[in-house]
Amino acid sequence: MDEKITSRDNPKVKYACKLADSPGFRRSEGRFFAEGRKLCPELARGAALEQLFYTAAAAQKCPELAGLPGQHFLVEEHVAQKLAGVPAPQGVFGVFRTPQHTLDEVRRGGRYLALERVQDPGNVGTLIRSAAAFGFDGVILSEGCASPYAPKTLRASMGAAVRVPVIETGPLPPALARLRQLGIRCLAAALEHSEPLGPVPAEHPAGVCVVVGSEGQGLEGDTIAACDAAVRIPMTDRVESLNAGIAGSILLWHFREVEV
Numbered sequence: 446m447d448e449k450i451t452s453r454d455n456p457k458v459k460y461a462c463k464l465a466d467s468p469g470f471r472r473s474e475g476r477f478f479a480e481g482r483k484l485c486p487e488l489a490r491g492a493a494l495e496q497l498f499y500t501a502a503a504a505q506k507c508p509e510l511a512g513l514p515g516q517h518f519l520v521e522e523h524v525a526q527k528l529a530g531v532p533a534p535q536g537v538f539g540v541f542r543t544p545q546h547t548l549d550e551v552r553r554g555g556r557y558l559a560l561e562r563v564q565d566p567g568n569v570g571t572l573i574r575s576a577a578a579f580g581f582d583g584v585i586l587s588e589g590c591a592s593p594y595a596p597k598t599l600r601a602s603m604g605a606a607v608r609v610p611v612i613e614t615g616p617l618p619p620a621l622a623r624l625r626q627l628g629i630r631c632l633a634a635a636l637e638h639s640e641p642l643g644p645v646p647a648e649h650p651a652g653v654c655v656v657v658g659s660e661g662q663g664l665e666g667d668t669i670a671a672c673d674a675a676v677r678i679p680m681t682d683r684v685e686s687l688n689a690g691i692a693g694s695i696l697l698w699h700f701r702e703v704e705v
Contacts, residue, residue: 447517450498453527457496457518461540465530468592475543477594480530482507484604485539489513491607493542500525503536510537530596543594546583546610548620553627555582556702557654561617561664562589563689569593570601571690572657572697577605580702584609585654587617617656618671624654631656631672633664634696639675647700655700657693660686 450458463470464478471477476495479488482503488494494515500522504510511517520528520538528538551557558576563569569591576584584593591598593611614620621631628651633639635658656672658664669675678687678695686692 447519450518450520450524453524455524458498458520458524458527461496461498461528461538464540465528465596468595471543471592471594475545477541477543477599478538478596479541479599480528480534480538480596481600482535482537484599485537486510486513487604488539488541488599488607491604492544494539495542496540498525498528498538500536507537515539544607544611546612548585548612548614548623550610550612551583551624551627551629553629553651555629555652556700557581557583557585557624557629557652558693558697559585559587559617559621559631559654559656560590560689560693561587561656561658561668562662563657563659564589564591565659565689566591566595566597567601568688568690568693570598570603570606572693573598573602573609573611574605575694575697577609579697579700581609581697583612585612585614585617585620587620588615617665617668621654621656621668621671624652625671625673627651629654630674633669633672633675634658634677634692635664635669635675636677637675639677641679642676642696642699643679645676645699653700655693655696657689657696660688660692
């Protein structure tokens with residue numbers, strides 16, 4: 446029988462809440478917290494689920510939860526309210542071990558997305574999801590990006606953060622230098638001295654890396670200089686720019702692996 450948690454001050458509940466709230470704690474523990482009836486089972490397909498919390502109502506609606514790995518805890522509604530990060534919680538929460546990926550996994554011929562200082566978790570999650578959808582081999586995040594395992598980012602990526610390798614690194618230029626040593630063509634999304642996306646070949650035998658910055662700040666000059674070329678998305682003058690999630694997804698579609 447699953448252990449029942451009736452107190453909001455239970456140490457396991459406090460630990461889960463701290464994982465949700467603190468990027469530094471997530472890094473030091475090598476774990477992350479997620480919420481959602483669909484999201485938690487999806488994440489369990491690619492990350493080790495260590496603890497699963499759910500309400501009686503959620504267990505009744507989702508009998509498949511009983512088949513998930515890890516320790517299971519039945520929590521009362523007021524405990525679920527403390528764990529919840531959204532106004533209408535679904536009553537299912539999990540603590541997962543964080544997948545570990547490094548630049549050593551980058552391979553010649555692969556397709557990669559690199560993000561620089563994209564701070565909005567919705568944009569980071571959307572771009573990780575798009576990278577998975579369009580067959581990319583990995584996502585590289587510079588320092589200053591939203592955490593890929595923060596609750597808001599996980600909700601936006603819909604579990605894609607464990608389906609495509611996510612590599613967290615420091616400044617982007619040294620990382621891009623490593624890719625270029627493998628022959629991977631690095632393309633900066635920028636306006637100055639750029640080519641329109643249409644004529645840019647989608648295929649490159651040694652691989653490609655699409656490099657995207659935030660909408661407000663764009664890419665650093667050193668980062669653009671570290672790339673092979675710059676590309677832009679042709680559009681009308683009705684708007685000045687697209688947000689990072691939309692612009693990056695268009696670029697990912699152009700350089701996709703799959704035929705659609």
